[in-house]
Amino acid sequence: MNVGGAVRALISFLIFVVLHYTLRPLLGWRAPMDFLVLALLLASVRVRPATAAVIGFALGLISDSLAPDALGAGAVAMTIVGFGASYLKAVFFADNLVLNAFFFFLGKWVFDILYFVGEQRVHGFELVQQLLLWSPLSAAVTAAVGVLLLFIMRPLLEPSPA
Amino acid sequence: MARAIRSNTRVDLIVLTTCIVLALAARALPNTMRDPVATGMRRSFLAPLVLLQERAEKGRQSLLSADAKQTYLDSLSLGSMKAGSLEAENDRLRKLMGLGSRLRWGFIPAEALHGRGVRDETTVILSAGSRAGVSRLSPVIAPEGLVGVVDQVDPTMSHAMLWTHPDFRVSAMSPDGTAFGIAQAHLTGATGGYLLELRGVPFRATLKPGSVIVSSGWGGVWPRGIPVGTVLQEIKTTEGWARTYLLRPAVNPSDVYSVMILRRDRVAKGLDGVWQNLAEVDAAAQRIVVSGDSAAKSAALAEAAARRAVLDSVARATGTAPAPTTDSARAVTPRPVPVRRPTPVDTNARRDTTRRDTTRRDTTRRDSVPPPNLPLSPGVMR
Numbered sequence: 001m002n003v004g005g006a007v008r009a010l011i012s013f014l015i016f017v018v019l020h021y022t023l024r025p026l027l028g029w030r031a032p033m034d035f036l037v038l039a040l041l042l043a044s045v046r047v048r049p050a051t052a053a054v055i056g057f058a059l060g061l062i063s064d065s066l067a068p069d070a071l072g073a074g075a076v077a078m079t080i081v082g083f084g085a086s087y088l089k090a091v092f093f094a095d096n097l098v099l100n101a102f103f104f105f106l107g108k109w110v111f112d113i114l115y116f117v118g119e120q121r122v123h124g125f126e127l128v129q130q131l132l133l134w135s136p137l138s139a140a141v142t143a144a145v146g147v148l149l150l151f152i153m154r155p156l157l158e159p160s161p162a
Numbered sequence: 163m164a165r166a167i168r169s170n171t172r173v174d175l176i177v178l179t180t181c182i183v184l185a186l187a188a189r190a191l192p193n194t195m196r197d198p199v200a201t202g203m204r205r206s207f208l209a210p211l212v213l214l215q216e217r218a219e220k221g222r223q224s225l226l227s228a229d230a231k232q233t234y235l236d237s238l239s240l241g242s243m244k245a246g247s248l249e250a251e252n253d254r255l256r257k258l259m260g261l262g263s264r265l266r267w268g269f270i271p272a273e274a275l276h277g278r279g280v281r282d283e284t285t286v287i288l289s290a291g292s293r294a295g296v297s298r299l300s301p302v303i304a305p306e307g308l309v310g311v312v313d314q315v316d317p318t319m320s321h322a323m324l325w326t327h328p329d330f331r332v333s334a335m336s337p338d339g340t341a342f343g344i345a346q347a348h349l350t351g352a353t354g355g356y357l358l359e360l361r362g363v364p365f366r367a368t369l370k371p372g373s374v375i376v377s378s379g380w381g382g383v384w385p386r387g388i389p390v391g392t393v394l395q396e397i398k399t400t401e402g403w404a405r406t407y408l409l410r411p412a413v414n415p416s417d418v419y420s421v422m423i424l425r426r427d428r429v430a431k432g433l434d435g436v437w438q439n440l441a442e443v444d445a446a447a448q449r450i451v452v453s454g455d456s457a458a459k460s461a462a463l464a465e466a467a468a469r470r471a472v473l474d475s476v477a478r479a480t481g482t483a484p485a486p487t488t489d490s491a492r493a494v495t496p497r498p499v500p501v502r503r504p505t506p507v508d509t510n511a512r513r514d515t516t517r518r519d520t521t522r523r524d525t526t527r528r529d530s531v532p533p534p535n536l537p538l539s540p541g542v543m544r
Contacts, residue, residue, distance in 0.1 A: 021211045025218040026225075048170070050177035057181040061188070065208055066215070068200035072189025079181040083174070118189060 008156045009046055013039045016149070017059075031137035033145040034108050036063055040078055041107045041146075042157065044085035056082025070119040077114030081107050097147050104146035108139035251419075257305030258420050264436045268428025270294045274309075274322075274418045283356070283415040284327040286310070290423060291318040299383050301424045307389030307412030307437075308332065308377060309421050320423075324415045325390075326356055334360055334390045335378040341367035342378055345390050348408060356416075358391045358409035361399075369393045369407055376437070385424070385433045 016039030024032050036059050044052035059082075060075030067074075085107055112135035116122055122130055150157065191199065204212050262269065272290035276283070290296050292315045300312040302322045310330065314321035323330055326347045334345040341363050348357040360375055369375075373393040379386030391409035399406045 017211070018214065021215040022218045025215050026222050028222050049174040053174070053178045053181045057185060060185060061203065062208060062211070064188070065200045065203040066212070068197050071191065071196045071200055072185045072187070075185035075188060076182055079178065079185055083178045087174075 005046075009043065012153055012156050013043050015153075016042070017062075029141070031134050031141055033142040034111070034138065035142075035145075036078070037081065037108045037111050037142060038104060038146045038149065040082050041085050041104060042150075044082045045089040047086060049083045049086040052082035052086035053079045056080070070115070070121065073115050073118035073120075076118050077111045080114055081111045084110070097150070100150055101143040101147045105136075105139045105143035108142040109135055112138065254305070254417075254420060258422070261303070261305040261422060261436070265422070265424075265428070265433070268425045268431065270296055270423040270425065272296075272320075272421055272423055274421050276416075276418075284324055286322050286324060286415075286418065288312070288320045288322050288421065288423065289318075291316045291320050293317050295425050296320045296423050297426055300426065301384050301388070301429060302421050303388055303424060304413050304418055304421050307391075308384070309413050309415075309418055311383060312423060324418070325358065325411065325413070326415050332384055332390060333378040333380040334375045336367075336369060336373055337376055337387075341369050342380075343404075343407070345375065345409065356411060356414060357394070358411050359397065360390075360393075360407040360409055361401075361404070363405040363407060365403060365405055367405070369396075369405075371395055375407075375409055379432070383429075385429050385431075387433050387437055389437055 016035045020035035020039070024035060040052075040056050040059050043055050047055070056078035057075050060073075060078035061071075063078075064071045064074040085103070113131055116127060116130055116135070188196075188199070258271070262271070270290045272288040272294075275287040275289065277285065277287075288296070288302070296312055296315050298312055298315055300320075302309040302311060308325060310322045310324040310327070312320050313323045325332070325345075328347060328349060330346060332345050333342070335342045341360075343360040343363040345358050345360050348359040360369075363369065371393050375390045375393065377384040377386060377388040377390055389412040391411045394408040394410050397406050397408050
């Protein structure tokens with residue numbers, strides 16, 4: 001990835017992060033979209049697995065800092081999700097919106113599973129309900145929003161012709 | 163090539179393991195260490211993001227509470243619109259309670275139900291009847307004064323004639339008892355306001371604008387001392403032997419909603435002290451007027467005495483006979499009870515003085531001869 005592509009990817013990443021802290025609380029949905037996961041996934045497919053793991057770790061700490069009781073849970077989840085996304089980027093690197101949507105959905109769902117299990121705040125039926133109902137819903141919303149943003153920001157995210 | 167790939171994979175795994183270990187270490191931190199770390203991040207490089215989130219939360223709260231705020235504002239507006247009428251009603255009820263506490267007994271509270279016709283303000287239906295003790299010709303009063311009289315009685319309700327009715331009459335007088343007359347509605351046609359007129363006032367009795375007129379108690383229907391109205395002005399009528407005054411009524415018929423009906427036994431006992439304050443205010447006003455007249459008269463007498471002294475000095479200096487001293491003495495010395503004499507007077511100054519004496523005489527007569535059974539305490543008019 002050349003410098004221009006890296007700058008564009010960085011701008012897209014920052015836009016997603018800002019959206020996470022503005023649009024998400026403004027909408028306040030019960031099954032919210034997760035722009036941090038989207039930012040992580042979009043960044044992970046462009047970098048090496050080690051870099052993706054560091055990015056995931058940093059994003060996880062950022063999100064955890066606003067919920068100190070779960071400090072570390074988000075970092076673990078995002079590190080794994082970022083590393084996995086970067087490791088599997090060959091599978092999902094196709095320019096296919098449906099594959100990307102599934103990629104986002106899977107990334108968010110895996111993140112939620114790792115996060116809620118690591119957080120250990122929700123137990124029993126509530127945990128099952130969260131992981132099998134609200135997390136898939138949130139993952140679906142995240143995937144839909146991710147695809148929409150991918151479509152909107154395609155000029156910014158596409159690699160420049162060599 | 164294969165070694166490089168294996169090396170990269172090994173680095174990736176090492177970094178991954180390190181990140182996971184660090185994350186787990188952060189997860190395993192005790193609360194006393196976890197909070198400072200999170201707080202430090204929030205206060206440093208995450209501060210802009212925290213600020214963005216706060217504003218977004220506030221925006222969401224504003225959006226969510228917009229409907230509730232609008233509903234609250236609507237309710238507040240509606241409440242403020244009702245507040246005026248509620249205050250007026252509250253004031254009216256307070257006055258009614260005050261009247262009730264002064265009457266103490268012998269009254270029946272009732273609601274006045276107005277008719278719906280155009281200018282149908284001459285009669286009202288009262289929500290109390292013979293079962294409550296109402297009888298025909300029972301006086302109907304409000305805290306401000308006279309309202310009307312009951313003319314028909316049913317078991318549960320009654321019909322009252324307001325003072326605006328053409329057939330309504332009440333014997334009235336000034337509180338000091340110097341002027342008596344019959345108060346009735348001032349019928350000036352459909353466009354006229356609700357005013358009273360006091361007819362048949364003796365020609366010698368003058369009433370100043372603002373004087374309070376109360377019921378006299380003559381006739382047996384109305385007890386003495388209920389405010390009827392205040393004098394606005396004298397009006398000209400064809401009756402040359404008596405004066406007629408226009409009165410502003412004490413009670414506006416359109417504002418009558420809660421009234422009190424006096425029972426016959428209460429009427430027989432009188433209403434001494436119920437409107438005492440009103441009478442005292444009127445008496446105080448009269449005292450101010452009288453004292454003003456006395457001061458003006460004293461000044462006029464002093465001026466006349468000085469003029470007379472100058473004339474006497476001039477006469478002595480010129481050797482002519484001085485003017486008779488009787489006039490001077492008469493002019494200077496105030497007479498306690500001057501008598502109107504038909505003898506002609508020689509100068510305009512004397513005529514004015516005589517007129518002032520006449521005014522003073524009326525005042526003196528009011529002070530010195532209090533009317534019997536007035537609700538005023540002795541000495542109020544002095």
